[in-house]
Amino acid sequence: MEIVMAFVCGFLFMAAIYLILSRSLLRIIIGTGLLSHGAHLLILTMGGLGGTAPPVLAEGVSDFADPIPQALILTAIVISFGVTAFILVLAYRAYQELKTDDTTAMKGSGIDD
Amino acid sequence: MINFLLFPILITFFTGMILIFFQKNIYLQRTISLISLGVATICALFVMLKVQRDGIQSVTFGDWPAPYGITMVADGVSTLLVLTSLLLTFFITWYSFGSIGKEREHFFYYPGVMFILTGVNGAFTTGDIFNMFVFFEVLLMSSYLLIVLGGEKKQLRESIQYILVNIISSALFVITVAYLYSIIGTLSMADIAMKITAINQPGIITTIAVLFLMVFGLKAAIFPLYFWLPSSYAAPPIPVLALFGALLTKVGVYAIMRTYTLFFVHDIAFTHQMLLIFAVLTIIAGCIGALAHFDVKQIIIYNIVIAVGVILFGVAQMNFDGLEGAMFYLVHDMIIKAALFMLVGIIVYITGTSDLRKMGGLMRKYPSLGWFYLIAAFGLAGIPPLSGFVGKLLIVQGGFAAGNTWSSIFILASSLIVLLSVIRIFLYAFWGEEGQTVQIQEKTYKQLYYPTVILVVISIAYGVGSEWVTPFMDSAARVLTNPSIYIEAVMKGAQP
Numbered sequence: 332m333e334i335v336m337a338f339v340c341g342f343l344f345m346a347a348i349y350l351i352l353s354r355s356l357l358r359i360i361i362g363t364g365l366l367s368h369g370a371h372l373l374i375l376t377m378g379g380l381g382g383t384a385p386p387v388l389a390e391g392v393s394d395f396a397d398p399i400p401q402a403l404i405l406t407a408i409v410i411s412f413g414v415t416a417f418i419l420v421l422a423y424r425a426y427q428e429l430k431t432d433d434t435t436a437m438k439g440s441g442i443d444d
Numbered sequence: 445m446i447n448f449l450l451f452p453i454l455i456t457f458f459t460g461m462i463l464i465f466f467q468k469n470i471y472l473q474r475t476i477s478l479i480s481l482g483v484a485t486i487c488a489l490f491v492m493l494k495v496q497r498d499g500i501q502s503v504t505f506g507d508w509p510a511p512y513g514i515t516m517v518a519d520g521v522s523t524l525l526v527l528t529s530l531l532l533t534f535f536i537t538w539y540s541f542g543s544i545g546k547e548r549e550h551f552f553y554y555p556g557v558m559f560i561l562t563g564v565n566g567a568f569t570t571g572d573i574f575n576m577f578v579f580f581e582v583l584l585m586s587s588y589l590l591i592v593l594g595g596e597k598k599q600l601r602e603s604i605q606y607i608l609v610n611i612i613s614s615a616l617f618v619i620t621v622a623y624l625y626s627i628i629g630t631l632s633m634a635d636i637a638m639k640i641t642a643i644n645q646p647g648i649i650t651t652i653a654v655l656f657l658m659v660f661g662l663k664a665a666i667f668p669l670y671f672w673l674p675s676s677y678a679a680p681p682i683p684v685l686a687l688f689g690a691l692l693t694k695v696g697v698y699a700i701m702r703t704y705t706l707f708f709v710h711d712i713a714f715t716h717q718m719l720l721i722f723a724v725l726t727i728i729a730g731c732i733g734a735l736a737h738f739d740v741k742q743i744i745i746y747n748i749v750i751a752v753g754v755i756l757f758g759v760a761q762m763n764f765d766g767l768e769g770a771m772f773y774l775v776h777d778m779i780i781k782a783a784l785f786m787l788v789g790i791i792v793y794i795t796g797t798s799d800l801r802k803m804g805g806l807m808r809k810y811p812s813l814g815w816f817y818l819i820a821a822f823g824l825a826g827i828p829p830l831s832g833f834v835g836k837l838l839i840v841q842g843g844f845a846a847g848n849t850w851s852s853i854f855i856l857a858s859s860l861i862v863l864l865s866v867i868r869i870f871l872y873a874f875w876g877e878e879g880q881t882v883q884i885q886e887k888t889y890k891q892l893y894y895p896t897v898i899l900v901v902i903s904i905a906y907g908v909g910s911e912w913v914t915p916f917m918d919s920a921a922r923v924l925t926n927p928s929i930y931i932e933a934v935m936k937g938a939q940p
Contacts, residue, residue, distance in 0.1 A: 351612070356604070363611045370618045377626035399631070400622075403574055407618050410581045414614075417588055418607055425600040437601050 336376040343369030356422045356432040360415065367411035371404045446501045448494070449518040451487040452526050453565045455480050460558030470549045474541055477554045481534040481561075488530050492523040496919060500933035502571060510935045511635040515571035517934055520920030521771065522568045525698060528775050529568070531902070532690050532782045533561050535895040539786050540683035542891030543793065548593050548681070556593065557687065559586035564691050568698060571934055573624070574631045576699065577617050580663070584610050587692060590684045591676065602679035609672040613662035620655040627652070634934035637706045637927050645710035653708035653715045657700065657722070664696025666756065667725035670749050674733065677745050682789030685741065689748050690782035694774060697752055701759050701770065705924045712762055720760035724851055726753030727858050734865035738800045740788045740873070743865050744781070747824065750862055751777040757855055758839035766842025768921035772910070773835030779903045780824050780831060784866070786896040787817045791873050793892065796882035800869065805878030813893070814874040816900045821870060823903050825863035831907030832859075 343365050350362030378400030386398040426432050459480035466472045495501055495518050504513035518526075537557060544553055563583025570576050588610075592603040625631060627648060628639045640649055658669070665673045677688055700719075708715050730749030737743050755777065758770030788798075790813060795803045807814045819830070826832030836859065843852030873879075906913065923930050 351608070359608065363608070363615075366612065366615045367618075370615045370622070373619055374622040374625075377622040379626070399625070403618075403621070403625075406574070406578060410578070410614075411611075413585065414581075414588075414607075414611055417585070418604075418611070421588075421592060421600070421604065421607065424595065425604060428595065428597055428600050434604075437604070 332380050333376055336372060336380065340369050340373045340376065343372065354433050354435055356426070356434060359434070360418055360422060363418070364411070364415055367407070367415075371407055371411075374400045374404050374407070446494070446518075447503055448487070449491045449501050449503060449523075449569065450516060452484045452491065452530060453562055453569060455484040455487065456530075456558045456565070457562040460555040460562065463555045463558060464552065467550065467552070470546065473549065473554045474537075477537050477558065478534065480558075481530060481537060485527065485530040485534060488523065488527040491518050492527050492916065494518075495520060495523050496916060500923070500930065502934050511630055511632045514575050515632060515634070515934055516569050517571035517634075517930070518569060519923045519930060519933070520916060521698070521701070521923055524771065524775060524916055524920055525568045525694070525778075526565045528778050529561065529564050529691050529694075532778060532899070533557060533687065535899045536683055536686050536690070536782060536786070538895040539686070539789075539892060542888045543789060544681060544683050545594075551593060552589065553593060556586045556589045559583075560590065560687065560691070562586075564695055567695050571633050572631050573633055573636065574621055577614070577621060580617065580695070581614060583692070583695065584614070587688065590687070591680045593684075594681065596679075599679045602676045605672055606676040609662065609676075613659055616655070616662075617659045620652060620659055623655065624652050632934070633702070633706060634931040637931055638935075640707055640710070645708065649708065650711050650714060653704070653711075654718070656703050656708075657715075657719065660696045660699040660703070661722070662696070664693050664700060664752050664756075665726075665749055666722050666752060667729050670726065670729065670752075673749065674742055674745050677748075678739070678741050682785060682792065685745075686782050686785035686789065689745065689785050690778045693748055693752055694778055697755050697774065700756060701767075701774075701924070704759055705762070705767065706927045706930060709762070709927065716760045716762050719756055720848065720851060723753045723756040723760055724854060726750070726756065727855070731858055731861040731865075735861065740791060740798050740800060740869055743869060744784050744788055747784075747862060747865065748781060750858065751781070754836065754839065754855060754858070757851070758835075758842060761839070761842035761846040761848065762925075763842050763845055764921055764925050765838050765845055767924040768917050769835050769838025769840075769842055771835075771917050771920045771924070772838060772913075773832070775913075776823075776831040776835050776903070776906060779899065779906060780820060783820050783896060783899040783903055784824060786892070786899065787813070787820055788869070790889075790892045790896060791817075791869075793884055793888075794882070795873070795880055797880060800872040803873040803879040804876040805874070806881075807874040808878065809881075812897075814870070816897055817874070818870055819904065820900050821863070821866040823900075823907060824866055825859050827863075829908050831903045831910075833907060834910045 347362045347366035350358045378397045382396030384392045384395040386395045500519040502517045504515045560583050563579050566579035662669045730746050733746035755770050755774050758766045792798050823830035826836040840852045
């Protein structure tokens with residue numbers, strides 16, 4: 332099962348990097364979303380899959396799931412949600428102001444000299 | 445168990461929230477932020493004195509025993525940095541009264557500053573690696589706000605790049621923590637250090653060390669990963685630039701310092717040698733940038749990169765002198781960079797341009813500004829008895845002691861380039877024919893001038909009075925050179 336998950340993570344990262352390297356701002360943002368999905372899935376896999384019981388202290392349960400990766404993912408999901416919302420608004424604002432969503436067209440001239 | 449060490453973080457956090465309610469009342473916002481920053485600074489000072497007297501203080505949330513709960517640790521390193529960042533923000537906030545502009549003040553500039561400080565101080569204080577990620581995100585979110593606040597075309601363009609770089613580095617941070625967790629099975633930094641010692645750092649941990657260097661190096665702007673810094677930092681207005689330049693990269697440097705002295709200390713021949721090479725390359729890249737530009741902001745921004753290299757060179761020596769020097773230089777650099785950005789900001793406001801070639805002859809009208817700039821520039825380059833000298837001396841001593849003779853000499857030589865790059869600003873802006881100036885009000889000038897001058901005076905005092913600072917630096921360097929002090933204090937101090 333870990334192998335399958337590793338492939339899924341790898342696929343997500345691949346798609347994310349492909350999208351981030353494109354020019355369109357919206358594709359880049361979708362790429363960052365996929366990147367964080369891949370990272371979250373990786374945390375889950377790295378914590379070790381398996382465990383049949385919920386991580387609650389009870390008589391006779393020894394094979395329980397690791398709760399920490401789930402807590403970490405929950406935190407990371409909330410953060411990436413906030414960041415994605417922010418960058419979407421920023422991209423829209425930049426589109427209004429700069430009249431383009433193409434990152435190469437956005438690049439103005441150099442800063443000085 | 446002491447809750448007091450949380451005060452510097454909590455005060456700024458709650459002030460930020462309160463300020464949001466007074467969006468329209470600028471004067472109230474200004475007063476509240478200055479008062480709360482002052483109070484937080486005093487609290488930080490008390491925490492530092494307490495740590496100096498009674499040793500490392502820690503608090504574990506929810507009364508969980510040490511490795512299970514999230515720990516906040518105040519040791520010599522973190523208290524010094526917390527105090528410095530609060531002190532600097534006090535002056536930068538004061539400086540913003542005259543320079544940031546009403547529009548930005550109306551749209552949550554002060555809450556942004558408060559939240560960024562919460563994140564920075566949290567990241568300095570936390571004793572849990574995932575919690576550090578959370579505090580990094582707190583400071584990054586507020587830095588996104590501050591960098592784009594105002595919505596100028598240049599800001600929008602550069603902030604997209606800045607945010608993207610940071611999203612990717614945050615994803616890498618999470619991935620690295622996941623790798624570490626899969627091998628070590630814990631997130632408490634003291635516990636991680638203990639377990640890595642127990643398994644004697646196999647190759648996979650060294651790989652993780654390299655990944656951590658990449659993650660924190662992106663934030664600290666070390667050699668191959670500093671590409672985003674110059675253009676992004678030039679976009680926001682001067683007070684924000686001063687805040688970023690003084691605090692943000694230093695958080696990355698602190699994180700490298702912490703992980704490379706606490707976790708990855710068993711394969712120094714590889715990890716610290718690599719750090720040393722990157723540090724030297726960072727200095728070279730920074731020197732080239734600092735000499736190449738005619739834009740005053742860019743010159744000082746590239747000096748950030750150089751300073752990061754010098755501090756990491758001290759860390760890479762991994763001996764007492766090198767680390768004490770790194771701490772000395774880190775605090776010095778935070779103060780002097782804030783002061784320099786503020787001075788350069790005044791020059792930009794007076795002349796209305798940041799291009800050196802259009803400036804000139806300011807010495808006639810603003811002589812005291814010129815002399816204070818010269819002092820700050822000498823301090824940056826490390827001319828004794830100013831503040832950069834002690835740090836660099838100790839770093840180079842550490843370098844010689846560790847047998848890195850040539851690279852230590854190189855560090856000394858790089859000081860000359862630093863001096864040249866900042867003196868160039870002095871020559872172009874203050875000497876020569878009178879260049880372009882714009883009318884600025886006497887009151888505004890004073891609002892910019894006083895906080896800057898006080899900060900320069902503080903930096904002089906830090907250099908001249910380094911004798912009094914030394915005990916604090918000693919205890920910081922002791923914690924860094926001897927991780928067992930940190931581990932024992934955290935494990936013992938957090939017992940219920």
